[in-house]
Amino acid sequence: MTFSTTVITLYPEMFPGPLGASLAGRAMERGDWSLDTVQLRDFATDKHRTVDDTPAGGGAGMVLKADVLGAAIDHARSLSPDAPVLAMTPRGKPVSQARIRELAAGPGVTLLCGRFEGFDERIFDGREVEEVSLGDIVLSGGEPAAIAILDACIRLLPGVMGAPTSGIEESFENGLLEYPQFTRPQEWEGRTIPEVLRSGDHAKIAAWRKARSEHDTRLRRPDLWERHTGARDQSASGARHETKED
Ligand code: SAH
Numbered sequence: 325m326t327f328s329t330t331v332i333t334l335y336p337e338m339f340p341g342p343l344g345a346s347l348a349g350r351a352m353e354r355g356d357w358s359l360d361t362v363q364l365r366d367f368a369t370d371k372h373r374t375v376d377d378t379p380a381g382g383g384a385g386m387v388l389k390a391d392v393l394g395a396a397i398d399h400a401r402s403l404s405p406d407a408p409v410l411a412m413t414p415r416g417k418p419v420s421q422a423r424i425r426e427l428a429a430g431p432g433v434t435l436l437c438g439r440f441e442g443f444d445e446r447i448f449d450g451r452e453v454e455e456v457s458l459g460d461i462v463l464s465g466g467e468p469a470a471i472a473i474l475d476a477c478i479r480l481l482p483g484v485m486g487a488p489t490s491g492i493e494e495s496f497e498n499g500l501l502e503y504p505q506f507t508r509p510q511e512w513e514g515r516t517i518p519e520v521l522r523s524g525d526h527a528k529i530a531a532w533r534k535a536r537s538e539h540d541t542r543l544r545r546p547d548l549w550e551r552h553t554g555a556r557d558q559s560a561s562g563a564r565h566e567t568k569e570d
Contacts, residue, residue, distance in 0.1 A: 327357040327481055328407060328432035330400045331470050334375065334439055336361035338467045347485070348478045356481050357432075359474075360403055364388070367395040376440055385441035393436070393447045400434045407432040409453045410473070412466030413442055416455030419473060421496035423456075427473075428480035435473060437466030499552040500541045503533040 331339055339361050343349065351357055365373050369391070376386035397409060410433060427433050436443075436453065448455060458469040479485055495502040506517040520532045542549045 330434040333437040390444035411436040412469040416457040435470040503536040
């Protein structure tokens, strides 16, 4: 089945962009996924094709108009009725690998790219739209965020990645960062590959990787580590967890 993606944007020429190359590009050629772009400007109603206006209350920049956004979203929905609509915005919920996995298992996704100061807030009331952020950074437009989200979905589609297991051991898939990787040459500028990885002892290698994965997550991403250990405690003894909090 084809994963159908639709991107609503003022810059359709930015697509497929990097998604036309490498793994995603080959998957598109095979028909594993498809891409439609919707030019937001086509839904403007005046002769100047205006898509934005000044912010109510004053301030810098321009805001994308709710009426134009509404008409564009309705059109995208008619192309792909079952795909969830995600708006790219730093005010949204940071996207997670778990959400990407859910999206990739569905029929497709419609992504709405902002520009300028972003969207008239009423669009989130008037249409079913999920507000999604790529992280605590500010981009000049939603397009690079849309490309990142599409890339993350496409690599999970059946048959897209070479080995079916290679998606499972990645960072975040088990709530932890992945262990560090090494490859030949065995010595580079006096630095060697950890001995255990050359031992051929699979149990020892797995134990080392698990330990490094936990160690690095604890140091680098205390937020992930806390969630991971919290989830583990809870599944080990939900009852004990509850009494502890009394
Ligand atoms: N004034 C807004 C930022 C607008 S940036 C604010 O401060 O919240 C212009 C557009 O870039 C946004 O509408 C959004 O579509 C996109 N964008 C910027 N940062 C983003 C992020 N972290 N995640 C997703 N989209 C982002």
